[in-house]
Structures are given as C-alpha cells and as structure tokens.
Amino acid sequence: MPLATPHYLIDENALDRNLAKVDRLRALSGAKCVFALKAFATWSTFAQIAPHMDGSTSSSLNEVKLGREKFGGETHAYSVAWSDDEIDEAIANADKVIFNSISQFERYAAKAAHLPVGIRVNPGISHSHFDLADPARPFSRLGERDPQRIESVMDRASGFMIHCNCENDSFESFSALLDQFEAKLGHFFERLDWVSFGGGLHFTGEGYALEALAARLKAFAERYQLQVYLEPGDAVVTQTTTLEVSVLDIVDNEKQIAIVDSAVEAHMLDLLVYRETAHVEPDAGPHRYVIAGKSCLAGDVFGEFDFPEALKVGDRISLLNAGGYTMVKKNWFNGVNMPAIAIRRKNGDVELVRSFDYADYVASLS
Missing domain, CATH: 3.20.20.10 (Alanine racemase)
Known part of the structure; x- marks a missing residue:
C-alpha cells in the first residue's frame, strides 16, 4: 500500500x-x-x-x-x-x-x-x-x-x-x-x-x-x-529526493488551482526565500494547473505546471529536488502535518524511516 x-x-x-x-x-x-x-x-x-x-x-x-x-x-x-x-x-x-x-x-x-x-x-x-x-x-x-x-x-x-x-x-x-x-x-x-x-x-x-x-x-x-x-x-x-503530495481540492479562479496536502513555507521554504518555483516531471500536456499548498499564506504556491491528464482529488504529485536545503528547513507553520521521511532502497522497496504526529508538533512548542 x-x-x-x-x-x-x-x-x-x-x-x-x-x-x-x-x-x-x-x-x-x-x-x-x-x-x-x-x-x-x-x-x-x-x-x-x-x-x-x-x-x-x-x-x-x-x-x-x-x-x-x-x-x-x-x-x-x-x-x-x-x-x-x-x-x-x-x-x-x-x-x-x-x-x-x-x-x-x-x-x-x-x-x-x-x-x-x-x-x-x-x-x-x-x-x-x-x-x-x-x-x-x-x-x-x-x-x-x-x-x-x-x-x-x-x-x-x-x-x-x-x-x-x-x-x-x-x-x-x-x-x-x-x-x-x-x-x-x-x-x-x-x-x-x-x-x-x-x-x-x-x-x-x-x-x-x-x-x-x-x-x-x-x-x-x-x-x-x-x-x-x-x-x-x-x-x-541534488536530484535525489522528492516531496510526495496529494491533491485535496481543485478550485477555479481564472486558472485551475490544485490544493495539495503540503505547504511551501513549511516544506519547501527556499522556494519562497529565493522566489523560485518547484519542478515536476513530466511538465507537459494539455492540462495546466497552479499547484498550491494548504496553508493560509496567500502566496503558498509551488508553481504552475502542465499535466498529461486532468487532475482529480486524490491524485499524487512528485515535487522534485526536495533534499538539499529543504528537509533541514522544514517547520510546523500553520500546524500543517510534517512530511514523513522515506527511502527508496536500491531494490525499489520504499521504507518509511520517520513519521511525525501531533505529539511532535506539541513538543516543538511550549
């Protein structure tokens, strides 16, 4: 699973x-x-x-x-x-x-x-x-x-x-x-x-x-x-790590906007710091979406990408190059769930090595 x-x-x-x-x-x-x-x-x-x-x-x-x-x-x-x-x-x-x-x-x-x-x-x-x-x-x-x-x-x-x-x-x-x-x-x-x-x-x-x-x-x-x-x-x-996210909702405001279960400020902070956008593969196809996070920050946007098929709730998206200067900066902004950490082993098996829950969120504060 x-x-x-x-x-x-x-x-x-x-x-x-x-x-x-x-x-x-x-x-x-x-x-x-x-x-x-x-x-x-x-x-x-x-x-x-x-x-x-x-x-x-x-x-x-x-x-x-x-x-x-x-x-x-x-x-x-x-x-x-x-x-x-x-x-x-x-x-x-x-x-x-x-x-x-x-x-x-x-x-x-x-x-x-x-x-x-x-x-x-x-x-x-x-x-x-x-x-x-x-x-x-x-x-x-x-x-x-x-x-x-x-x-x-x-x-x-x-x-x-x-x-x-x-x-x-x-x-x-x-x-x-x-x-x-x-x-x-x-x-x-x-x-x-x-x-x-x-x-x-x-x-x-x-x-x-x-x-x-x-x-x-x-x-x-x-x-x-x-x-x-x-x-x-x-x-x-570099190019070893992805941030795996799922589509929670799709809204229409002149553009199709897919909201995912992550947040830029919390999980890929350097995109905001250096005013860059994330990357996905393949970034090609007739269906264009803004991929946005679930935090209350208005500018919580990973980027705008093209997809081969129309997105729907539950679809998964891989945001590329999420290793260097990304995992060390993750935080609890908005209390958004902290991404777990998993490793795809050389044989292709994916192993969960760390997960975070409400207790970790509480422990990070006082």
Whole structure:
C-alpha cells in the first residue's frame, strides 16, 4: 500500500550516482570532501553517504555533534560566531576548528591549540546567483578580508576556509575565481597545511567538467604543498529526493488551482526565500494547473505546471529536488502535518524511516 502523503522520498540509486562522482573527484584530485550538514542532515542516509566522504563539516554546535555521533571521519567545526557556553563542547567533538573572524580566533584558538585551527578568509569575490546567499556581498560578516589582520594569526593558523560559491555549475567560473585567490592570497597559501574551498560547486551536475576541476585542484595542492578540502552538501543530494503530495481540492479562479496536502513555507521554504518555483516531471500536456499548498499564506504556491491528464482529488504529485536545503528547513507553520521521511532502497522497496504526529508538533512548542 502506498505511503500516506506528504512525505519526502529519498532515492538510494540517485544518491549512488552522485556519490560515484564524489569518488571520482577525490581519486583524481587528491582533495578531501567533508559533507556539509547545513544542506542535508537526514542521518538515516549517512551509512550510504559517509563511505564516500572524508567526514563532515558544520555551521553550529548541533551539527558538530551530529557529525561526530552519526557521520564519522573528520569532524570540522565552524560557526559564524561561537559563544562561551558552547565552544568547549564544539572543540571536544571536533578534529578541526575554523573561526569566522580574528576576534573569535583570538578569543578561543588557545582552547583548540591541540587541533588544526583555521580562519575563514573572505577574498571579496564570489559566484552566486542570489545576493542573499553571496558571502562576498557588501558589508559581509563572513570571513576576514584585511591581509594585515590575517597576518596576525598566521603563526597559529594551519589553514584557510574560503567559501564563496553558491550553485556554481561552471568550472570556468571557479577556475577564474581560483586564479584571483592565488593572486591575492598566494603568499599565505605557501605557509598553510590545508585550504578548504567550501561548498557551492555543482560538480555532480549533468555535463560538469569534473576532470578539469580535479586537475585544477590537484595542481593547486601540488603548487602550494597543502591539502585541499571541498565541502559538498547539496551537490551530494541534488536530484535525489522528492516531496510526495496529494491533491485535496481543485478550485477555479481564472486558472485551475490544485490544493495539495503540503505547504511551501513549511516544506519547501527556499522556494519562497529565493522566489523560485518547484519542478515536476513530466511538465507537459494539455492540462495546466497552479499547484498550491494548504496553508493560509496567500502566496503558498509551488508553481504552475502542465499535466498529461486532468487532475482529480486524490491524485499524487512528485515535487522534485526536495533534499538539499529543504528537509533541514522544514517547520510546523500553520500546524500543517510534517512530511514523513522515506527511502527508496536500491531494490525499489520504499521504507518509511520517520513519521511525525501531533505529539511532535506539541513538543516543538511550549
């Protein structure tokens, strides 16, 4: 019997296709890949993902602890700002600690002196389609830009984290950025043990020049005699997960509007944040519908799509690419039922791994 909707459905075979590209990049380049838990933290999948990675990286204490407890490998601890009451626990669970600013470095680095300690550097250039997600936007708080301030910790920092890509699907763009990094920061690179270029490189995408990326990273590592890290998150889980929903009602207001048992703000929040639309397959046919959520938000709309047959109450729709930066942001807006989590195993069987109910809703409040 089909699982009740709504639920997120993760496909193991699709994950394997992406992980094979991660394996190839690691093998050809010598770069290490640590999984970015900020993008995807559904730990039921970690047994499949972790063997293809070198560890995990974080944006908070909770993610550091999850990486240590559930993922294994190297556990990198980064946060935009650590607090006094969490830094000791973060260090205790970490293999590498990265500070966002010189002031945080000066405040806490001595506590982590037994570990490799790094600083986030902002080179002032980036690739991002969205100002909201651009680490090098004006007045950015993400990383240090002043060479003199960076120099002040070079005797204690073993590496840099330079994360300035967002959904960069062009090797040429990344290579051009790296040229500029070397021009600006090459004299620092010569004194480091490692450099992380963060995430945001869409190297698992169709047609990406993966071999060229690998060669560029390998040449960089050999030139400066250091270890390169990447921090893929969304690249690992892209096109692996759908949000399965059912039609509850169809209303007519100049357009046919199908209302489903989900909500954009609750279950695919980034569509609103970045003003994008969802995707369905096949998006073709003579019957056009607006697919809308059941919350009270007027703009609760997933998108407008074409279907081969007329929709009716009870029909199921798969909203694509609902893994990265989606499941980690799900919430209880309007008290709409939280989607369950299911995995389609490699043999085709669908297994329910987590469901949520009224008790979870109550427990999330006070």
